[in-house]
Amino acid sequence: MDAIALLREDHKLLRKLSKELAESTERAVETRKKLLKRLEAELTAHTTIEEELFYPAILDATDDVEDRRMVAEGIEEHRAADAKVIPDLHKTDPPTIEYTGHLKMLKDYLFHHPKEEEMFPKVRELIGRKELQELGEKMLARKKELMGEIA
Ligand SMILES: [Fe+2]
Ligand SMILES: [Fe+2]
Structure with missing residues (x-):
């Protein structure tokens, strides 16, 4: 799986989990706790492989200021999620x-x-x-390692 396919798959799962969370009711406490734990593990691993491997690969490949x-914006948004949305x-x-309101913010972020x-x-x-293929393999290996540490 190449790096982009891997990220797309992660994004799809993160969107799905955030949607389920945002649609849960105040009574579904156990579901909320369980889903958030899963989402956090996925999000942490995903953000880490982006910052350790994917973003640096882009920076290596381009001097274009827009890229x-x-x-830089991506990293800033990661920080906003770490500093506010999740806490x-x-x-x-x-x-x-x-x-419920905070879950809506989380979903907005992940969409x-x-x-x-x-x-x-x-x-x-x-x-x-x-x-991209080699990068994807590295990212997947690192993600598995991280998920093992988080779980
Ligand atoms: Fe991402
Ligand atoms: Fe990201």
Whole structure:
């Protein structure tokens, strides 16, 4: 699987989990806890492989200021999720409407941010097919390692 296919698959799963969470009711406390734990593990591993491997590969491949700006914005959005969107959920009780509001923010983030990253046709121009394949393999191996540490 190449790097882009891997990221797309991760994005799809993250969107699905965030949608299920956002649609859950205040009564579904156990479901909320279980889904959030799963989503957090996936999101942490995903963001880490992007910052350790995918973004640096883009920066290596281009000096174009627009490309570099997109990477900088991506990293900034990761920080916003780490500093606010996820901590807000931990500070709030699952059976409350405040928690429901935070889940809506999480879903909005996961429907917005990956879309920005999926400037993939451009990445395919920057990074060759063989390199994308090798990058994907590295990312998958690192992701498995991270998921093992998180779980
Ligand atoms: Fe990301
Ligand atoms: Fe992503």
